[in-house]
Amino acid sequence: MNLRFVEAFYWVATLKSVSRAAEKLFITQSAMSARVAALEDELGALLLDRRDKTFRLTVAGSRFLVHAQKLLELQRTAKAEVGSELAPEMTVRLGAIESVLHSWLIPWVEALRQQYPSLELELTVETTPVLIDQMRRGVLDIAFAALPASGDGIRTSTFPTMEMCFVGNRTIHARRKYSLEEIAAFDLLTFQRGSQPHVGLLDLLRSKRIQPRKVHTISSISAMLQLVHGGFGVATLPKAAVERLSETRHIRPLVCTSALLPLPIHVSYRLDPVALTAEQLLAGAADYAGKKSSYRKNR
Incomplete structure (x- = not known):
C-alpha cells in the first residue's frame, strides 16, 4: 500500500477539503484527487462521497481513517528507529x-x-x-x-x-505615576477593534466613568511604537514587548494607578x-x- 496515498486521504478527511489537503502537502488539487482515487482502487471501496458539494466520508472512509492514522504513525516510528541517524528535514x-x-x-x-x-x-x-x-x-x-x-x-x-501596560514617549510622558484620568487625556492607541486589549481598555474606562480624548485602533505593534515615539499618544502594549523594544525606541512603560487586564x-x-x-x-x-x-x- 502506497503510504503517500494514505497520507493524502488522511489530510483530506481531517481537513474536510481536497484543496486544503493539497495546500498542506504542497501538491496540486488534481494530484491530491488522483492519490485518493488510486487508494480507493487499491482498497476496492469508495472513501469519499462525491454525490454533491458537501464533504462526507463514506462508511468505508470513516473506518479506514482510523487505520490510516495508525499506518502513518507506524511509518514515523519505524523511520525513527531504523532510519538514518541524520534528522529528517x-x-x-x-x-x-x-x-x-x-x-x-x-x-x-x-x-x-x-x-x-x-x-x-x-x-x-x-x-x-x-x-x-x-x-x-x-x-x-x-x-x-x-x-x-x-x-x-x-x-x-x-x-x-x-502583562499589559500603558506606553508613552520618554520625553513627553516623564512622570513617575499617572492616574487613569491623566492618561485618558492623551490620545490612546490600542489593538484592532473588538480585540481583547481594545475591549478591556474601553471596559476599564467605563468602569471609572472616564471619557477618553480619542481611542485609535491599530493592528501593528510597530506602527503603534512609531506613533508613540513621535508623540502621537499613549499605547496599550504587552510589557515584555515594551521592555525588549524600548532599547531602540524613545519609549517607556508608564506606571498607572489602574491596571490593564492581562492578554x-x-x-x-x-x-x-x-x-x-x-x-x-x-x-x-x-x-x-x-x-x-x-x-x-x-x-
Whole structure:
C-alpha cells in the first residue's frame, strides 16, 4: 500500500477539503484527487462521497481513517528507529500574534533551531481572527493567539498571560505615576477593534466613568511604537514587548494607578501522524512564555 496515498486521504478527511489537503502537502488539487482515487482502487471501496458539494466520508472512509492514522504513525516510528541517524528535514508552519512575536517567540525559535537543526520554519504574523481561520483550514500547524481555535483534529492549551501596560514617549510622558484620568487625556492607541486589549481598555474606562480624548485602533505593534515615539499618544502594549523594544525606541512603560487586564495566550495545534508532533515542539515553549520578562536582561 502506497503510504503517500494514505497520507493524502488522511489530510483530506481531517481537513474536510481536497484543496486544503493539497495546500498542506504542497501538491496540486488534481494530484491530491488522483492519490485518493488510486487508494480507493487499491482498497476496492469508495472513501469519499462525491454525490454533491458537501464533504462526507463514506462508511468505508470513516473506518479506514482510523487505520490510516495508525499506518502513518507506524511509518514515523519505524523511520525513527531504523532510519538514518541524520534528522529528517521538517517544515513547521507557525503562526503568532505580534504580541508573542515581540516578547518570547524569537528566543524559543532559536532554542528549537538548536534542538532540531533540520527545522525549516514558515512564520506567519497575523491577528487572532486570521490565525484561527488559518488553523481551521489547515494552513498552520501551530498558532499562538489570544483565543483558541476549534475544529476536528485541533488541540489547544493555555499559556501564561501577558502583562499589559500603558506606553508613552520618554520625553513627553516623564512622570513617575499617572492616574487613569491623566492618561485618558492623551490620545490612546490600542489593538484592532473588538480585540481583547481594545475591549478591556474601553471596559476599564467605563468602569471609572472616564471619557477618553480619542481611542485609535491599530493592528501593528510597530506602527503603534512609531506613533508613540513621535508623540502621537499613549499605547496599550504587552510589557515584555515594551521592555525588549524600548532599547531602540524613545519609549517607556508608564506606571498607572489602574491596571490593564492581562492578554490571554492560547496555543492551537494539529497532531501530524507523519512528522514530528507539535506536542514535541511545544515542550518547553511555556517556559519561555513564563520567562519573557527576563529575556531582555539575559541577552
